[in-house]
Amino acid sequence: xxxxxxxxxxxxxxxxxxxxxxxxxxxxxxxxxxxxxxxxxxxxxxxxxxxxxxxxxxxxxxxxxxxxxxxxxxxxxxxxxxxxxxxxxxxxxxxxxxxxxxxxxxxxxxxxxxxxxxxxxxxxxxxxxxxxxxxxxxxxxxxxxxxxxxxxxxxxxxxxxxxxxxxxxxxxxxxxxxxxxxxxxxxxxxxxxxxxxxxxxxxxxxxxxxxxxxxxxxxxxxxxxxxxxxxxxxxxxxxxxxxxxxxxxxxxxxxxxxxxxxxxxxxxxxxxxxxxxxxxxxxxxxxxxxxxxxxxxxxxxxxxxxxxxxxxxxxxxxxxxxxxxxxxxxxxxxxxxxxxxxxxxxxxxxxxxxxxxxxxxxxxxxxxxxxxxxxxxxxxxxxxxxxxxxxxxxxxxxxxxxxxxxxxxxxxxxxxxxxxxxxxxxxxxxxxxxxxxxxxxxxxxxxxxxxxxxxxxxxxxxxxxxxxxxxxxxxxxxxxxxxxxxxxxxxxxxxxxxxxxxxxxxxxxxxxxxxxxxxxxxxxxxxxxxxxxxxxxxxxxxxxxxxxxxxxxxxxxxxxxxxxxxxxxxxxxxxxxxxxxxxxxxxxxxxxxxxxxxxxxxxxxxxxxxxxxxxxxxxxxxxxxxxxxxxxxxxxxxxxxxxxxxxxxxxxxxxxxxxxxxxxxxxxxxxxxxxxxxxxxxxxxxxxxxxxxxxxxxxxxxxxxxxxxxxxxxxxxxxxxxxxxxxxxxxxxxxxxxxxxxxxxxxxxxxxxxxxxxxxxxxxxxxxxxxxxxxxxxxxxxxxxxxxxxxxxxxxxxxxxxxxxxxxxxxx
Ligand code: 26Q
Numbered sequence: 178x179x180x181x182x183x184x185x186x187x188x189x190x191x192x193x194x195x196x197x198x199x200x201x202x203x204x205x206x207x208x209x210x211x212x213x214x215x216x217x218x219x220x221x222x223x224x225x226x227x228x229x230x231x232x233x234x235x236x237x238x239x240x241x242x243x244x245x246x247x248x249x250x251x252x253x254x255x256x257x258x259x260x261x262x263x264x265x266x267x268x269x270x271x272x273x274x275x276x277x278x279x280x281x282x283x284x285x286x287x288x289x290x291x292x293x294x295x296x297x298x299x300x301x302x303x304x305x306x307x308x309x310x311x312x313x314x315x316x317x318x319x320x321x322x323x324x325x326x327x328x329x330x331x332x333x334x335x336x337x338x339x340x341x342x343x344x345x346x347x348x349x350x351x352x353x354x355x356x357x358x359x360x361x362x363x364x365x366x367x368x369x370x371x372x373x374x375x376x377x378x379x380x381x382x383x384x385x386x387x388x389x390x391x392x393x394x395x396x397x398x399x400x401x402x403x404x405x406x407x408x409x410x411x412x413x414x415x416x417x418x419x420x421x422x423x424x425x426x427x428x429x430x431x432x433x434x435x436x437x438x439x440x441x442x443x444x445x446x447x448x449x450x451x452x453x454x455x456x457x458x459x460x461x462x463x464x465x466x467x468x469x470x471x472x473x474x475x476x477x478x479x480x481x482x483x484x485x486x487x488x489x490x491x492x493x494x495x496x497x498x499x500x501x502x503x504x505x506x507x508x509x510x511x512x513x514x515x516x517x518x519x520x521x522x523x524x525x526x527x528x529x530x531x532x533x534x535x536x537x538x539x540x541x542x543x544x545x546x547x548x549x550x551x552x553x554x555x556x557x558x559x560x561x562x563x564x565x566x567x568x569x570x571x572x573x574x575x576x577x578x579x580x581x582x583x584x585x586x587x588x589x590x591x592x593x594x595x596x597x598x599x600x601x602x603x604x605x606x607x608x609x610x611x612x613x614x615x616x617x618x619x620x621x622x623x624x625x626x627x628x629x630x631x632x633x634x635x636x637x638x639x640x641x642x643x644x645x646x647x648x649x650x651x652x653x654x655x656x657x658x659x660x661x662x663x664x665x666x667x668x669x670x671x672x673x674x675x676x677x678x679x680x681x682x683x684x685x686x687x688x689x690x691x692x693x694x695x696x697x698x699x700x701x702x703x704x705x706x707x708x709x710x711x712x713x714x715x716x717x718x719x720x721x722x723x724x725x726x727x728x729x730x731x732x733x734x735x736x737x738x739x740x741x742x743x744x745x746x747x748x749x750x751x752x753x754x755x756x757x758x759x760x761x762x763x764x765x766x767x768x769x770x771x772x773x774x775x776x777x778x779x780x781x782x783x784x785x786x787x788x789x790x791x792x793x794x795x796x797x798x799x800x801x802x803x804x805x806x807x808x809x810x811x812x813x814x815x816x817x818x819x820x821x822x823x824x825x826x827x828x829x830x831x832x833x834x835x836x837x838x839x840x841x842x843x844x845x846x847x848x849x850x851x852x853x854x855x856x857x858x859x860x861x862x863x864x865x866x867x868x869x870x871x872x873x874x875x876x877x878x879x880x881x882x883x884x885x886x887x888x889x890x891x892x893x894x895x896x897x898x899x900x901x902x903x904x905x906x907x908x909x910x911x912x913x914x915x916x917x918x919x920x921x922x923x924x925x926x927x928x929x930x931x932x933x934x935x936x937x938x939x940x941x942x943x944x945x946x947x948x949x950x951x952x953x954x955x956x957x958x959x960x961x962x963x964x965x966x967x968x969x970x971x972x973x974x975x976x977x978x979x980x981x982x983x984x985x986x987x988x989x
Contacts, residue, residue, distance in 0.1 A: 185225070185267060185270060186270065187269075187270045187273040187274050187277070188274075189270075190221060190267065190270045190271055190273075190274040191273075191274035191277055191278070193221035193224060194214070194217045194218050194221045194274055194275070194278070195217075195278075196221075197216070197217040197218075197220040197221055198213060198214070198217040201216075201217070201220055202216055202217055206278060211280075211284055211285055211288045212288055212348060214275065214278070214280050214285050215258065215285045215286075215288045215289060216348075216349060216351050218258065218271060218274075218275065218285060219257075219258050219261075219289075219351035219352065220351050222258065222261050222262055222265065222267065222271070223261070223351060223352065223392070225265055225267070225398070226261060226265070226392045226394045226398070226401055227392070229394065229398050229399065229400060229401045230392045230394075230401035230403075233314075233316070233400045233401050233402065234403075236316075237316040238477065241477075241479075241487065242316045243316070243486060243487055243488070243489060243970070243971075243972050244316040244317060244318065244487065244488065244489070245310065245315060245316070245317040245318070245489045245490075245491060245965075245970055245972070246317070246318050246320060246466065246470050246488065246489065246490045246491065247303060247306060247307070247310075247317060247318070247319045247320065247491045247493065248320045248321075248462075248463060248466055248490060248491065248492050248493060248497035248500060249299075249300070249303040249319065249320070249321050249493035249494075249496070249497070250300075250321065250322060250458070250459065250462070250493070250494075250496040250497065251294060251295030251296060251299055251300030251303060251321065251442070251493075252292075252294050252295060252300060252303045252304050252307070252319060252321045252404060252406075253292075253293060253294060253295030253296075253297070253300030253301040253303070253304050253328075253796060254292045254294065254304045254307075254404075254796075255291050255292060255293070255304070255795070255796030255797060255800075256286070256289045256290075256291055256292070256796070256797060257289070257292065257352050257391075258285075258286060258289050259286050259289075259639060260308070260634070260635060260639070261394055263634060263635075263638065263639045264308075264312075264394045264395060264396050264397065264398060264634060265394065265397075265398045266397060266398070287797075290343075290344075290345040290347075290348075291327070291343075291345060291795050291796060291797055292327065292345055293327035293328040293343060293345065293442075293795055293796070294321065294322070294323075294324055294327045294328075294406075294442060295327070295328065295442070296328060296442070296444060296445040296715065297445065297714065297715045298532070298714075298715075298820070298821070298822050298823075299493060299494060299532050301796070301822060302493075302600075302629055302822060302958075303319065303321075303493055305630065305631050305632040305635075305822075305958040306958055306961070306962060307319045307393045307402065307404060308393060308395065308632045308634060308635065308958070309395075309630070309632055309957075309958040309959045309961070309962040310393075310395075310402055310962055311393045311394055311395030311396075311400050311401055311402045312395035312396040312400070312632075312634070312659060312959060313395070313400075313959060313962055313963070313966075314395070314399065314400040315402075315962060315966060315972065316402070317402045318402065318403050318404075318405055318470075319393070319402070319403070319404040319405065320405050320406075320407075320462065320465075320466035320469070320497075321404070321405075321406050321407070321462060322406060322407055322408075322439050322442075322458060322461075322462045323353075323389050323406035323407060323408040323439055324439055324440070324441060324442045325344070325346060325439060325440050325441065326342045326343055326344060326345075326440060326441045326442065327343050327345055327442050328343065328442055328444065328754070328795075329341060329342065329343060329444065329754070329757065330342070330343045330793055331754045331792050331793045331794070332792050332793065333766075333770055333790075333792050336766075336767050336770030336771050336774065336897070337763070337766070337767050337770075338754070338755055338763050338766045338767070340757050342441075352391045352392075353389040353390065353391050353406075354389065354390045354391075355387070355388075355389055356387075356388040356389065356390055356405075357387070359387075359388035359405075359469060360385050360386065360387050360388065360410070361385070361386045361464070361465045361468050361469070362383050362384075362385055362386075362412060363383060363384050363385070363386050363460070363461050363464050363465060364378065364380025364381075364382070364383040365380055365381065365382050365383065365384075365434070365457055365460070365550055365551070366380055366381035366382060366549060366550060366552070367379045367380040367381035367382075367552065368552060369552045369553050369556065374509065374515070374516055375509065375510065376553060376556070378552065378553040382430055382431040382434055383412055383431060384409045384410070384411070384412065384431065384434055384435040384438055384461065385409070385410040385411065385412055385435065386407040386408070386409070386410075386461060386462070386464075386465030387407065387408045387409075387410045388405050388406075388407060388408075388465075388469070389405070389406050389407075389408060390403050390404070390405050390406075391403070391404040391405075391406070392404075396634055396658060396659050397659075405466075405469070407439065407461065407462050407465045407466070408439050409434070409435045409436065409437070409438035409439040409461065410435055411431060411432040411435040411436070412431055412435070434457070437454065438454070438457055438458060438461055439458070439461075443455050443458070444754075444756045444757055444758075445715065445756055446756040446757070446758045446759060453546060453550065456542060456546065456547070456550055456551075457550060459496055459497065459499055460499050460503075460550070460551055460554070462497070463497045463499050463500045463503060464499075464503050466497075466500070467490075467500055467503045467504050467507060468503075468507065470488060470490065471504075471507050471511065471512075474487060474488055475511075475512075481508070481512050481514070481522075484522060484525075484526060485522065485525035485526050488526055489526065489528065489969075489970040489971070489972070490504075490526050490527050490528065491528050491529075491530065491965070491969070491970075492527065492528065492529045492530065492590055492594070493530055493532075494529075494530060494531065494532050494533075494540075495529070495531075495539075495540040495586035495587050495589075495590050496540070498529065498540075498586045498587075498589055498590035498593075499551070499554060500527065501523055501527055501561065501589065501590065501592075501593035501594075502551075502554040502557040502558055502561060503554070504519075504523045504526065504527065505519045505520055505523050505557055505561065506553065506554070506557060508522060508523070516560060516564070517564060520560075520561055520564045520593075521568075523593050524593055524594065524595050525595055526595075527590075527593050527594045527595065528594050528595055528596045528597070528598070528969050528970070529590040529591060529593075529594040529596075529597045529598075530597075530598050530599075530600065530627075531587065531597065531598070531599055531600070531604075531608060531612075531613075531819075532600055532819050532820075533819055534604070534607055534608065534611055534612055534816070534817075534819065535719070535817065536612075539585070539586075539587050539612065540585075540586040540587065541583040541584060541585050541586065542583065542584045542586070543582060543583060543584075544579060544582045544583065544584055545582070547584050555584075558578060558579065558584060558589060559579065561578070561589070561592065561593060562577055562578045562579060562589070562592070565578075565592040569619050571619070572619060573615055576588075576615050576616065576619070578592060587612065587613075588616070591613060591616050591620075591623070592616075594623070595623070595969075596623060596624075596625055596968065596969045597613070597623050597624050597625075598624070598625050598626060598627045598965075598968075598969060599624070599626050599627075599819065600626075600627065600628065600629045600819050600820040600840075600841075601626070601628050601629065601819060601820040601821075601840045601841040601843070601844060602626055602628060602843060602844055603816075603838070603839065603840060603841075603843050603861070604626075604819045604820060604840060605624060605625070605626035607816060607861070608624060609624055625968045625969065627961055627964045627965055627968060627969065628820065628841055628844055628956075628961065628964075629820040629821075629822050629825070629841060629956075629958075629961060630822075630825065630955075630956050630957050630958035630959070630960050630961035630962075631822050631825050631826050631829070631956060631957070631958055632957070632958045632959075633658060633659075633661050633829070633957050633958075633959075634658060635800075636803065636825075636826045636829065636830070637658075637829055637830065638658050639800075640799075640800040640803060640804055640830070641683075641687065641803075641804035641830050643683040643686050643687060643804075644680075644683045644684070644687075644804065644830065644831065644950070645658075646683075647679055647680060647683050648664070648667065648950075651666075651667060651670055651676070652666055652667070657954075659959065660954075661953075661954035661955075661956075661957035661959065661960075662954035662955065662957075662960075663954065664950060664951050664952070664953065664954040665951055665952065665954060666951075667947065667950065667951040668948065668951045668952075670947065670951075671944050671947040671948050671951065672944070674940065677940065677943045677944060677947060678943075680831070680943055680946070680947050680950075681939070681943045684804075684805070684807070684831055684943075684946070685705055685706075687804040687805040688705040688709055688805045688807075689705045690801075690805065691709070691801060691802065691805035692704075692705050694801060695789050695791065698791050699789055699791060701777060701787055701789055703748040703784070703787050703789070704746060704784055706746070707746035707747055707748050707784065707787070708745060708746065708747045708748070708807050708808060708932070708933070708936050709748050709750060709805055709806050709807045709808065710747055710748065710749050710750065710806075710807065710808040710810065711750045711752075711802055711803075711805075711806040711807075711808065711809060711810065711827065711832065712725050712749075712750070712751050712752075712753075712810035712812075713750075713751070713752035713753060713794055713798075713799060713802055713803075713823055714752075714753050714821075714823055715753050715754060715755075715756075716753045716754065716755040716759075716762040716763075716765050716766055717759075717762060718761055718762070718765075718909075718915070718916050719813055719814050719817040719818070719916050720812070720813050720817075720818070721812050721813060721814060721916055721918055721921075722751065722753070722765050722769065723765055723768075723906070723910070723918050724812055724918045724921065724922065724925055725749070725751075725810055725812065726765070726768055726769055726772055727884065727887045727888070727918065727922060728887075728922070728925060728926055728929055729749050729772055729776070729786070729788060730772060730887040730890055730891070730896075731883045731884070731886065731887045731926060732747070732786055732929075733772075733775075733776050733779070733782070733786055734886060734887065734890065735883075736781060736782060736785055736786060737779070737781050740781050740783075744785040744786075744933075745785075745933035745934075745936055745937060746784055746785045746786075747785070747786055747787070747933075748787045748788075748789060749786070749787070749788045749789070750789045750790075750791075750802060750806075751769050751788070751789070751790040752790070752791060752794030752798060752799075752802060753766075753794050754793075754794060760905075761905065761906070761909065764903065764905060764906050765906070767897070767902075768891070768896060768897075768903060768906060769788070769790050770790055771896035771897040771902075772788055772896050773788035773789065773790055774896075775895065775896055776788050799823070799826070803823075803826050803827055803830050803832075804830050806827050806830065806832035807832055807833065807936070807942075807946075808832055808833055808834075808835060808932060809823075809824060809827035809828060809832040809833065809834045809835070809836075810835055810836075811823075811824040811834050811835070811836035811837070811839070811840075811842050812835065812836060812837055812857075812858070812921075812925065813837060813839045813840070814837070814839070814864060814916045814917050814921075815837045815838050815839045815858065815859055815860050815861045815863070815864045816839065816861040816864055816865075817839060817916070818839045818840035818842075819840055820840040820841040821839075821840045821841050821842065822841075824836065824840070824841060824842055824845060825841065825845065825953065825956040828845055828849065828949045828950075828953050828956075829949070829950060829953040829956065830950070831946040831947065831949055831950050832946070832949070833853065833854070833855060833932075833942070833945055833946060833949060834846075834854050834855060834949075835855040835857065835925075835928060835929065835932060836854065836855070836856065836857075837856075837857065837858040837859075837860075837921070838856065838858075838860045838861070839861075841956075844955075845953070845956070848952045848953060848955055848956075849948060849949045849952045849953065850948065850952065852945075853945040853948050853949055853952075855928050855931065855932055856928075857921070857924045857925050857927075857928040858921040858924055858925065859917065859920065859921060864917060867917060867920050868915075868917065873914065873917065873919070873920050874910065874911055874912065874913070874914035874919045874920070875911065876920075877914075877919035877920045877922060877923070878910075878911065878919055880923065881919075881922055881923045881926075883922075883923075883926060884919060884922045884923065884926075888907060888910055888911065891903050891906065891907055892904075892907045
């Protein structure tokens with residue numbers, strides 16, 4: 178296949194950029210803005226993706242390969258230009274080409290708005306998986322929503338979070354291709370006619386799902402898949418017939434729904450449930466995707482019996498789980514199947530990934546709302562539930578997808594899936610023991626584990642060029658980028674002090690760059706030799722940013738009490754957004770900012786403690802922070818974090834972890850070695866026991882004077898001036914403490930002390946950091962996708978076929 182990186186020269190790229198500037202944008206070089214150059218470069222790069230993109234599609238259909246359809250409400254792709262350039266091997270050439278025009282490459286890259294079409298981990302995972310599937314030559318389509326506004330932009334106003342809309346589409350998006358021929362009419366509401374098996378649904382309103390395609394190019398440009406995002410369009414600009422009948426309001430309603438449905442991404446807000454528009458979004462993108470998948474399958478003139486051999490559908494959490502009912506509907510209505518056959522076939526096509534066990538985050542819809550929006554599907558859900566009962570006569574009576582007037586989407590998704598997976602070993606075990614206990618007993622082979630992974634192209638090679646350069650030089654070539662387990666070969670170098678100095682120098686240069694950036698952003702320039710301690714993730718009580726804040730307060734207090742002591746300088750860096758409706762999370766944001774304000778202006782600190790909380794944490798900020806981190810905070814209450822993926826990115830880039838036995842931390846610790854990981858806190862069994870205790874918080878506070886003092890300082894109005902400001906947080910800590918912040922505090926604090934001591938031995942620390950990098954290869958998302966191919970999608974054969982094709986050999 179094509180090898181784009183071999184065929185291009187800087188001159189070619191320069192020519193292509195100039196052509197696009199002239200003919201696609203209509204600008205003359207002297208008058209071109211950074212934005213113009215960025216679009217011109219994007220189009221020049223895009224030209225080089227189109228060929229492998231077509232070739233991949235041809236190979237898939239000619240070879241009758243099985244393809245995966247990854248259905249996700251979220252794809253947190255971030256900036257695309259740099260990713261594409263890196264995967265095509267064009268980085269040096271693009272830089273040189275722009276330099277030749279007197280244009281700064283980095284400025285052009287940073288001009289691109291982020292595609293923040295996701296909340297956090299789940300959405301970013303989908304983006305990493307798209308990249309890995311393209312790298313592995315796994316034929317795949319991503320299906321999602323083309324939100325006009327992605328996740329809100331965060332700003333701080335006197336320390337309080339303020340949300341504003343982010344408009345990533347305000348200028349031309351060079352990565353998308355509109356596909357007017359791929360459009361589906363999606364109905365909502367109305368009524369169902371007939372009581373036989375083939376019913377006719379008369380929706381009250383409908384919206385057109387219009388496709389926009391983005392190519393996703395794999396490493397070295399050998400394979401490209403499609404990310405298809407749906408946008409809402411009115412069926413007619415105005416329903417003239419209805420208007421003429423005098424139904425003025427109804428005629429306009431469909432149009433207004435069309436304009437609303439893909440307007441905005443819902444922030445992950447476990448407290449706010451039952452939003453009608455959210456259910457409409459879920460059905461809208463799922464129905465369009467299922468119809469698209471089935472239309473494409475039907476165009477291949479194979480019998481419907483072949484469907485499970487050609488099509489796998491992966492549901493990213495329950496958000497697309499209405500796909501099950503829609504698939505059954507299409508199999509009945511358009512493919513003439515009987516209900517039972519359709520329901521049985523659906524199980525052979527569908528799979529479901531679970532990302533949470535938190536009871537309040539498990540998706541449910543009231544039967545009334547469900548029936549109002551999707552009357553035909555509500556009937557189907559009842560029949561699917563009944564079919565599952567008939568197929569499993571030993572099913573306990575209480576095991577049903579519909580309970581007390583609520584539709585339980587997790588149960589429904591489980592019943593309709595051939596495989597259900599958790600995202601880390603611990604999480605999968607807990608799934609079997611808790612939420613899916615009964616279903617697991619009924620279907621003991623259905624639940625499998627696929628531990629999450631991250632793409633090393635973005636999160637190591639591209640984000641951390643200094644370290645990547647050292648790795649390449651040490652290992653002799655770049656093969657490690659797509660065979661990440663080869664990082665193991667760095668292990669012997671961890672005992673070579675000259676090499677270790679270079680490893681440390683790479684980290685230090687990243688820290689210098691981050692210090693300068695923090696200086697520009699916040700006016701704080703930390704000493705690059707301080708310990709950079711990083712907690713970056715959504716703000717949530719279970720993730721326990723409060724634990725970190727309490728330790729920060731305690732540290733500040735102690736330095737003030739004993740300013741003469743030899744304190745290890747630390748920079749506490751926080752990043753993350755709170756859901757707009759999550760009051761407690763917003764108070765935590767406010768507290769971090771108030772603590773930062775007090776600590777950073779305290780002359781007694783003398784650089785020994787700095788708190789930095791840059792606003793609007795997103796993918797691009799992660800790319801700056803992760804390579805510069807010394808310490809990674811993964812401190813959730815054991816049993817609450819399904820996996821985590823930031824934990825993997827940080828460790829891979831040589832940050833040591835302070836963490837609980839939660840999510841993928843368990844496996845990270847196994848891989849890097851317990852001696853290179855700072856473990857603290859209770860495990861899941863201990864958490865459960867402790868929570869059953871009365872007064873666990875009061876006891877922990879009584880046993881730790883440092884904790885009592887830190888809470889007292891907050892309660893006294895030390896941060897922010899008034900005593901009432903944090904009354905609620907103080908009450909939570911002292912009275913309920915559901916996430917056991919108090920109970921884990923003493924161990925956390927003493928482990929932080931161990932870390933200070935360990936950091937003083939720079940050689941020892943660097944060795945541990947290097948061993949983290951060397952042993953994290955298993956967490957490549959390439960490994961995760963291989964696991965999905967073999968454990969979930971039954972795609973090993975086509976993997977081999979595709980591998981042969983990628984290597985340029987004829988398919989056998
Ligand atoms: C639900 C209903 C209404 C509005 C929003 C939502 C919603 C949106 C996003 C609910 C949940 C999410 C996102 C969840 C998420 O990111 N989970 C994380 O998934 C990661 C990838 O598997 C894991 O590593 C994390 O542990 C998990 O928290």
